[in-house]
Amino acid sequence: MWHTTRLCAFDLETTGVDVEEDRIVTAAVIGLGGGAPTEQHEWIADPGIEIPAEATAVHHITTEYAREHGKPAHVVVDQIAEELVAQIVMGEATVVGHNVPYDLTLLDRECRRYELPTLHDRLAHTPLHVLDTRVLDQYGLPYRKRPSETQGARQLVTLAQVYELQWTESEAHGCAYDALMSARIAYRIGTLAHMRRMDWPERIKHHRKAQIHHLKDLSVAELHAAQIGWAAEQAAGLQEHFRKTDPAAVVDGAWPLRPLEASCASN
Template sequence: MWHKTRLAAFDLETSGVDVEQDRIVTAAVIGLGGGAPTEQHEWIADPGIEIPAEATAVHHITTEYAREHGKPAHVVVDQVAEELVAQIAGGATVVGHNVPYDLTLLDRECRRYDLPTLHDLLGDAPLHVLDTRVLDQYGLPFRKRPSETQGARQLVTLAQVYELEWTESEAHGCAYDALMSARIVYRIGQLAHMRRMDWPERIKFHRKAQLHHLGGLSVAELHARQIEWAAEQAAGLEAHFRKTNPEAVVDRSWPLRPLEASCESN
């Protein structure tokens, strides 16, 4: 069962939300599950630019702190990519929330410093990814946002839906968010391989719940399905945006945006 295999939970905290321009500030890669010990790797980088106050408000890392405690950005970028490859080579599946953001930004950072990208390092070895955002939206497709300030597919919302304890003071730290993504994947996997009649009431009566369709698939099969589902979800989001902006475009690529791709995000 795919949720019981070795996982490599991955998350970045960055200087902003533009994958083409922004920089890594902190990173985490956590190898866990699959009957092997947990391996936790964390980095803080001096991104070489000023960290905007808006970004600091999210992850609490200031420019001054990053300069004092961070390694040079190119060193961190290289080590993060190398560690992800080492985890994948050991049989791990990469796990995260809204993975195209993190993988794309890592890819652009590698290119910025003329380092081998993740795909360069992998060669012919396959990259398999489990994205909590894609899996949740496919499995429980109709869910309203909890409040005006909290989105239906935010990591905190998923933690609440799958009944995982959320500690706000630790959230938006890359290790915390990476680990939470892995826990959510595990909960989704449990439900996928459970008889529908045994689902918790809150899941059983969810409108058009289809988590059971995720069961019985290999990691490779589930990866391939997510490519299709992510494209469908992006098309739906684009249609929603075009109600107010006829020019809106949402990139449909997953789990990595092509180098030339650009999109509008919510």
């Protein structure tokens, strides 16, 4: 079953939300499950630029701390990519995370920034298979409302609550915590998919148009391929919603990696 295979939980904390321009500050790559010991790897980088106060408010890493304790950014970027390759190739792991296109795309751009081989270059002919808890959750439970004005329906904390996992706010937004939480959520979704629907928790059983059971008995490769289509459909729906107030709104539905922008590719 796809959720009981070896997983590689992956998360980045960064200087901002622009995958084309922002930089890695901390990272976690954690191999777990599949009957093998857990392998946890973490990094802190000196991103080479100022860390905005807004980003520090999220992950609590200041520019000064990163400069004092972090390794040079190009060293960290290279090590992250190498460890992911080791987990995928040697460990036969499936990468798992929350909103994975952000993390994989930013890592890709960082590799290019420092003229390092990208993850796809390093993998060569080894396939990259990914589980994205944001995509899986929205497919499985498509009509959930946001819990409050300040908490979105698809935020990691919301998924932890929905799938009845303990959430520790003081540890959240640390890359290791968030990576492990995404793996636990993926495991819960997989467990529900392979349960009888009548045995689901009440809050899941009575969810409008719940279709988690459709994820049953898929191979990792089949699930990866399905998420490409689901992510595109979800992005199109969100874009349609945004265009009610902003006719020019665009939501990128590329998954699990956003294509290199033409302006960047030509430089």
